[in-house]
Amino acid sequence: MQSAQISVSIVIPAQNERDNLAPLIGEIRQAMDSQFEYELIYVDDGSTDDSFAILTRIKQNFPRLRVLRHEQGVGQSFAVLSGVRHSRGDWLVILDGDGQNDPADIPGMLRELMGRNEADPALVGLIGHRVNRRDDWVKRLSSRLANGFRDLLLRDGIPDTGCGLKALRRERYLALPCFNHMHRYIPALIQAYGGKMESYPVNHRPRQAGASKYGVWNRLWVGIVDLFGVCWLLRRAKVVRVRELLD
Numbered sequence: 132m133q134s135a136q137i138s139v140s141i142v143i144p145a146q147n148e149r150d151n152l153a154p155l156i157g158e159i160r161q162a163m164d165s166q167f168e169y170e171l172i173y174v175d176d177g178s179t180d181d182s183f184a185i186l187t188r189i190k191q192n193f194p195r196l197r198v199l200r201h202e203q204g205v206g207q208s209f210a211v212l213s214g215v216r217h218s219r220g221d222w223l224v225i226l227d228g229d230g231q232n233d234p235a236d237i238p239g240m241l242r243e244l245m246g247r248n249e250a251d252p253a254l255v256g257l258i259g260h261r262v263n264r265r266d267d268w269v270k271r272l273s274s275r276l277a278n279g280f281r282d283l284l285l286r287d288g289i290p291d292t293g294c295g296l297k298a299l300r301r302e303r304y305l306a307l308p309c310f311n312h313m314h315r316y317i318p319a320l321i322q323a324y325g326g327k328m329e330s331y332p333v334n335h336r337p338r339q340a341g342a343s344k345y346g347v348w349n350r351l352w353v354g355i356v357d358l359f360g361v362c363w364l365l366r367r368a369k370v371v372r373v374r375e376l377l378d
Contacts, residue, residue: 139169139241140218140301144210145228146176150340152185155230156196162234167241172197172214173228177204208313215304223304225314227295232259233334240298240331248300255326256299258318259333260291285361287319289330296333308364312357319361325370 141159145152156171163169175183175198186198199213211225222241226232236259244257292315299321307313307320318328 136168137170137220139163139167139222139224140215140220141169141171141224141226141237142174142211142214142218143172143226143228144174144176144207144214145178145182146204146210147178147180147182148228148340149178149180149182149185151228151230152182153189154339155228155234156189156193158234159237160193162237166238169195170197170219171195172199172218174210174214175200176206176210177201206311208309208311211314212309215301218301221301223297223299223301225295225297229338230340231336231338232294232296233336236296236331236333237298240296240333243331244298251327253325253327254329255303256297256317256321256328257331258289258292258328259294259296260330261294261335262332264335285316285319285358285365287322287328289318289328291330292316292318294333294335298331299328310360315357316361319365323365323368323370325372 141163143155152173159171171193173186173196175186177200183198183200186196190196190198197217199217201210201213215223215225222245224237224241226234226237240257240259244254247254295314297317299317303321303324303326304317306324307317313320321328
């Protein structure tokens with residue numbers, strides 16, 4: 132497959148998700164193989180199980196799959212960034228590696244974004260809105276509190292910034308400032324730099340295997356601390372529009 136043919140790059144960060152790898156890849160293939168020219172990039176973020184070996188075996192029979200590995204875990208945001216920097220598509224899809232995001236939502240999400248972007252180039256991304264959350268009460272409560280506090284400060288109009296499923300222009304993602312936990316603030320950052328990102332209703336599923344990497348401490352309290360840094364950053368962002376004088 133030539134790189135010029137690729138229109139969509141799907142990036143999945145994963146750490147110790149051995150039992151979710153093959154099922155999720157199978158679902159992505161079922162959703163995407165006949166719909167788009169795409170590549171699938173898994174970023175193994177320093178897994179201590181045999182995730183990398185499993186991905187290596189899957190890749191032998193699935194040439195669209197590319198596998199990157201961090202020698203040590205650096206977190207979800209930097210794992211995503213590694214995948215995006217190595218990607219080749221004009222359009223980017225990001226989803227979590229735990230299988231809770233439904234790959235069946237991806238083709239419709241991409242068509243919606245591509246069609247609307249053609250009419251409104253400022254709309255550069257869509258983020259999933261998990262209408263029916265399938266998490267335990269601890270994750271739902273901490274996310275609700277964090278989302279409420281975030282919306283109070285950022286006013287980005289996005290009801291569910293914690294959803295891992297996103298579709299957007301690759302170059303707009305790469306133009307954003309990079310910092311730990313930035314994946315929670317993509318819509319606000321996009322808006323601060325002159326773009327628009329809107330919600331798209333998606334399915335949400337319970338985790339079938341493995342353990343969540345987030346709890347109350349690193350979902351709620353760390354998110355609140357991050358918010359103050361993001362507010363500082365957004366207040367200093369500028370949208371620069373340049374017009375060239377032509378002969």
